[in-house]
Amino acid sequence: MHSSRVSIWFFIGILLAVYGALIASYGCIELATKHSAHVVLANLHAPVWWGGLLGILGLFYAIKFRPGRSGK
Amino acid sequence: MQGLFPLAAASWPHSLPALIAFSAEPLVHLRSLDILIITLYFAMVLWIGFYLKRQSNTSEDFFMAGREMTAWIAGLSFVSANLGSLELMGWAGAAYQYGILATHWYWVGAIPAMLFLGMVMMPFYYVCKTHSVPGYLKLRYGEGARVVAACSFAFMTVLMSGVNMFAMAEVMKVVLGWDLNFSIIVSSLAVAAYVALGGLRSAIFNEVLQFMLIWGGALLVPILGLIETGGWSGFKARLEANIASGATPAGDYTHLWRSLGHFADNPMGIHWTGIVFGLGFAISCGYWTTDFLVVQRVLAANSLRSARLAPVIGSFFKMAVPFIVILPGLLGLVVLQNPDGSLMHLVGQNLVSPGSGLHSYNEVLPLMMVRYLAPGLLGLGITALIAGFMSGMAGNVSAFSAVWTYDIYQPLIVKNARDEHYVSVGRWATVLGVIVSIGTAYLVMNAQGIMDYVQALFSFFISPLLGVVLMGMFWKRATRAAGFWGLLIGILTSIGLWAWVYINPAALRYVALSPDAKAMAENMYRALWSVLVSMLVTLVVSLFGKARPVAELDGLVYGATKLPTEEPVPFYQNEWFWTAVAIAIFVALNIYFW
Numbered sequence: 001m002h003s004s005r006v007s008i009w010f011f012i013g014i015l016l017a018v019y020g021a022l023i024a025s026y027g028c029i030e031l032a033t034k035h036s037a038h039v040v041l042a043n044l045h046a047p048v049w050w051g052g053l054l055g056i057l058g059l060f061y062a063i064k065f066r067p068g069r070s071g072k
Numbered sequence: 073m074q075g076l077f078p079l080a081a082a083s084w085p086h087s088l089p090a091l092i093a094f095s096a097e098p099l100v101h102l103r104s105l106d107i108l109i110i111t112l113y114f115a116m117v118l119w120i121g122f123y124l125k126r127q128s129n130t131s132e133d134f135f136m137a138g139r140e141m142t143a144w145i146a147g148l149s150f151v152s153a154n155l156g157s158l159e160l161m162g163w164a165g166a167a168y169q170y171g172i173l174a175t176h177w178y179w180v181g182a183i184p185a186m187l188f189l190g191m192v193m194m195p196f197y198y199v200c201k202t203h204s205v206p207g208y209l210k211l212r213y214g215e216g217a218r219v220v221a222a223c224s225f226a227f228m229t230v231l232m233s234g235v236n237m238f239a240m241a242e243v244m245k246v247v248l249g250w251d252l253n254f255s256i257i258v259s260s261l262a263v264a265a266y267v268a269l270g271g272l273r274s275a276i277f278n279e280v281l282q283f284m285l286i287w288g289g290a291l292l293v294p295i296l297g298l299i300e301t302g303g304w305s306g307f308k309a310r311l312e313a314n315i316a317s318g319a320t321p322a323g324d325y326t327h328l329w330r331s332l333g334h335f336a337d338n339p340m341g342i343h344w345t346g347i348v349f350g351l352g353f354a355i356s357c358g359y360w361t362t363d364f365l366v367v368q369r370v371l372a373a374n375s376l377r378s379a380r381l382a383p384v385i386g387s388f389f390k391m392a393v394p395f396i397v398i399l400p401g402l403l404g405l406v407v408l409q410n411p412d413g414s415l416m417h418l419v420g421q422n423l424v425s426p427g428s429g430l431h432s433y434n435e436v437l438p439l440m441m442v443r444y445l446a447p448g449l450l451g452l453g454i455t456a457l458i459a460g461f462m463s464g465m466a467g468n469v470s471a472f473s474a475v476w477t478y479d480i481y482q483p484l485i486v487k488n489a490r491d492e493h494y495v496s497v498g499r500w501a502t503v504l505g506v507i508v509s510i511g512t513a514y515l516v517m518n519a520q521g522i523m524d525y526v527q528a529l530f531s532f533f534i535s536p537l538l539g540v541v542l543m544g545m546f547w548k549r550a551t552r553a554a555g556f557w558g559l560l561i562g563i564l565t566s567i568g569l570w571a572w573v574y575i576n577p578a579a580l581r582y583v584a585l586s587p588d589a590k591a592m593a594e595n596m597y598r599a600l601w602s603v604l605v606s607m608l609v610t611l612v613v614s615l616f617g618k619a620r621p622v623a624e625l626d627g628l629v630y631g632a633t634k635l636p637t638e639e640p641v642p643f644y645q646n647e648w649f650w651t652a653v654a655i656a657i658f659v660a661l662n663i664y665f666w
Contacts, residue, residue, distance in 0.1 A: 005127065006123065008120075008145060008276075008277045008280050008281070011116060011119070011120055011277065011281065012280065012281055012284050014116075015112065015113070015116050015281065015285075016284065016288065018112060019109060019112070019288070019452060022105060022108065022109065022448060023105075023109075023448035023449060023452065026105055026446070026447060026448045027446070027448075030446070036446070037446035037447055039442075039443065039444055039445060039446050040296070040300060040407075040443050040444055041296050041299060041300060041444060042446065044296070044299070046292060046296065046444070046445075046446065046449060047446050047447075047448055047449055050292055050449060051448065051449075054288055
């Protein structure tokens with residue numbers, strides 16, 4: 001793809017970063033309020049770490065493939 | 073999802089009516105955070121479509137994505153086009169019912185064919201610069217073979233798209249309680265918009281996005297499942313205890329090959345020869361190497377090396393898919409519980425009725441999501457299912473658009489128009505394809521019995537096409553007439569065998585070579601016979617005809633083509649190195665789970 005075009009990885013990065021932020025925020029609220037959803041292994045607080053992972057991955061892609069950079 | 077059906081048309085574990093037979097109560101209740109996540113997905117795909125519209129002004133851009141996709145993007149799109157939501161749920165259900173045998177459809181039923189496409193067949197597709205698989209048939213065999221292949225592909229693609237659309241709307245209704253019309257209209261409008269705007273590039277971008285979402289949304293389920301069971305060994309211990317106590321039906325749920333010595337030794341009623349030659353060769357190669365839906369993604373690669381690497385990259389991810397599909401189904405055997413804490417038993421769809429309180433095998437994946445995923449994560453999981461459906465439909469209509477424009481409209485209706493005209497035809501073909509799909513969806517809604525026939529119809533064309541393409545690609549002597557007759561008689565053979573068993577089920581013992589064979593074995597052997605017949609007819613007719621001059625076969629046939637020399641690269645960028653790694657992992661996995 002030409003470098004002037006926005007890479008698909010940028011779109012993916014943006015979406016994952018937003019998803020990660022939303023899910024991790026929810027997880028943090030759960031953690032702070034001690035009101036976990038009624039799911040198995042809720043004590044592991046998956047929304048916090050899984051949302052965090054998604055967010056970090058998304059930020060990585062969004063920054064690495066941001067418009068104007070030549071990375072593909 | 074679409075990918076499921078060409079493959080599964082011949083080998084799908086459950087019929088579509090069976091797949092959509094869920095219990096009456098919605099399984100999942102979404103919260104506002106889940107709805108927000110789903111809405112953001114729709115916004116993103118439309119944004120991508122509008123953004124890419126500016127880059128889809130020529131036919132090469134619109135139909136072939138400018139042939140500028142990197143190996144990674146083409147590879148992920150290649151495997152993603154086959155990774156649909158109905159497939160995810162159906163094979164998870166099959167894993168719950170049959171155990172790890174279902175993994176064959178991801179490993180021996182995919183990996184050898186994908187590597188064969190990349191390393192052996194792709195150079196010919198790529199070098200001849202064809203726009204489609206029917207286009208290759210035109211170059212190799214002439215107009216007759218192309219018209220047969222193009223018309224059958226175009227017709228069946230939109231028909232399957234509609235069937236899938238209806239099935240997915242049904243799934244959304246029973247899993248989420250969504251209205252059928254809402255699901256059909258919203259999803260099809262979104263697909264029509266982004267494919268008509270951005271063409272194949274938009275479809276590919278969204279397939280890569282969908283791929284990431286599926287992993288992001290579904291990967292957590294097996295991870296938490298393994299934590300709960302104490303890992304793979306813990307799972308096996310609990311499963312053995314359940315079987316010993318009679319809580320779980322007896323059977324070998326964790327080995328791939330041990331029970332395939334005889335048809336009667338496994339619940340699928342399959343013999344290893346059917347798996348290896350029927351699934352691993354006839355069905356798998358037919359789908360992965362000649363179905364234009366998937367091949368189109370690789371043809372969009374930016375170089376021959378990328379085109380060869382793309383299926384190899386895809387093969388690694390395909391090998392990993394059982395982790396998010398088969399493993400949750402297996403884990404469901406030991407972790408799913410009724411509200412009273414007893415072990416939940418999923419049942420066949422014929423036993424599920426409103427008020428029964430029972431769930432069918434196909435609900436295992438949504439049930440596992442509900443078990444582990446908190447708000448937000450659940451929305452992401454559901455988004456993955458929706459994304460799988462939409463990208464499958466996008467794959468259908470983008471392939472239909474290309475075949476309609478290049479292989480039907482251009483050669484048969486308007487031959488010498490300007491490039492802009494064909495782009496416009498492609499955009500309208502996309503819209504038309506979606507409209508026909510919607511019409512098919514509503515047709516099926518009123519007569520669900522036709523769904524199985526549509527699936528069977530698609531299977532009739534895939535395997536014979538493989539036989540003809542292989543003969544044409546690797547035998548210089550194959551003639552134009554042989555290609556046409558090989559394809560036609562191969563298709564008729566497949567239809568004839570299907571009709572024989574349909575009219576007289578006892579004929580299964582002859583088609584599948586055993587009185588103990590079951591429907592899935594019939595599909596495999598039928599595909600195998602139709603490939604062999606199409607190859608035999610091509611061979612015999614060629615021997616009585618005049619071969620084309622070798623000079624005319626440059627770029628089309630092995631032995632008559634001088635492939636372009638590729639620049640030397642470090643070993644870690646070499647396609648042969650990664651093919652060897654993929655083969656080693658494939659063999660190791662099969663030995664480990666033998």
